[in-house]
Amino acid sequence: MEMREAILSLHSEGETCQEIARTLSSLKVTKSTAWYTIKRYKYTGSVENRPKSGRPRSIRTRKLIEATRSKIRRNPKRSIRKLASEAGVGRESMRKVIRKDLKMKAYHLQKRQLPSAAMVTKRLSRAKVLRDWMKAWPEKSIIWTDEKNCTVEQACKSHNDRILARNIKKVPVNNKTIFRRQHPASVMVWAGVTSCGKKTPLISIPEGVKVNQVLYLEMLTEKVLPWAQTQHWDHSYCFQQDEAPSHTANKVQEWCQKFFPEFWSKEMWPPSSPDLNVMDYAIWSILERKVGVKTYSNVEDLKVALLAAWADLDEEVIRRSCGAARKRLNVVIKAKGGYCE
Incomplete structure (x- = not known):
């Protein structure tokens, strides 16, 4: 005015x-x-605002918006249904207040392992060590590795997977159901990706065989090291593995130190840190989206699908996924050893 x-x-x-x-x-x-x-x-003939067209708001008033904001500030776990009931308005009106007026969204609560004080301290100190290593050797490729157990069953994410229908009762059972077995057949696979976009072989571990230090050393000796030696590396490479018992065994640590040009020992990798491993926070999820679209009749069909999806994995996707590792280390350090997602 x-x-x-x-x-x-x-x-x-x-x-x-x-x-x-x-x-x-x-x-x-x-x-x-x-x-x-x-x-x-x-x-x-006036500088006043013109009268607005349409019916004035009677439900989504400023008073309701501020009252809702105050309630959510006190307890953000209130449901839209409960907020609407307490305010005496419809759920759709309350949904508009939250989404349009307060610019908020409903997020799923996350389940996490409760970290001990010692684990948080160790995560923080080792994350700093890895960050400094990456700063000192930015040109070296890192081979990020991990194992995953894959089942023949179709993957299902309850908050994402939906089916559109007028009446769910009229949809055939096979179309609206993802069936589960008590003990589905599965295969354990090992793989790795590098920060320069390369992929190791996808190695299947026989069903029922425990991955101990003997089997793991045999796999590194006969498959992983020969693959690494045949690759062209611009500035050498560093081998990464998590803190699984077969990885932290003294014989395995000594072998890796002897045969790999660079190797992150068990004293360097932060404990309980799948959120820092590229395979865990990115690659396995991409593979699961490609392979888990259906249920397989046997393990052999699952292996074929896994190999096809692995071969189809794009180099640029791998590089971008690996590029996020350093950012995640910085987030962990900023969070004083807490989780980064």
Whole structure:
């Protein structure tokens, strides 16, 4: 209102729209704003806002919005149904208050392992060590590795997987159901990706065979090391593995130290840190989305699908996923050893 009055006052003194905009530049008045204000005054004879068209709000009032904001601030776990019931309004109205007026969304609560104080301290100190290593050797490729158990059953995410229908009762059972067995057949696979976009072989571990230090050393000796030796590395590479018992065994640690050019020992990798391993936070999820679209009749069919999805994994996706590792280390350090997602 004050700005409009100032524009009209200068206009009455004979100033042009361009001169008014220059004089009132501190109020962020443009030439078009001055022209529109003058035109509207000549048409209506007033600087007041015009009456808004349509029916005025009767439900999503400022009072309801502020009351809802206050309730959510005190307890953000309230459901939309409960908030609507307490306010005496419909759920759709309350949903609009939350989404449009308060700009909020409903997020799923996350389940996490409760970290001990010692684990948090160790995560923080080792995350700093890894971050400093990456800063010192940015040109070296890191081979990120991990194992995963894959079952023949179709993957299902209850908060994402949906089916569209007018009446769910009329949808055939096979179309609306993902069946589960008590003990589905499965296969354990081992794989790794590098920060330069390479992929190790996808290695299947026979069903029922426990991955101990003997089997793991045999796999590293016969498959992983020969693969690494045949690759072209611009500035050498570093081998990463988590803290699984077969990885932290003394014989395995000594072998890795002897045969890999660079190796992150068990004293370097942060404990309970799947959120820092590229395979865990990115690659396995991509593979699961590709392979878990259906249920397989046997393990052999599952292996074929896994190999096809692994071969189809794009190098650029791998590089981008690996590029996020350093950012995640910084988040863990900023969180004083807490989780980064």
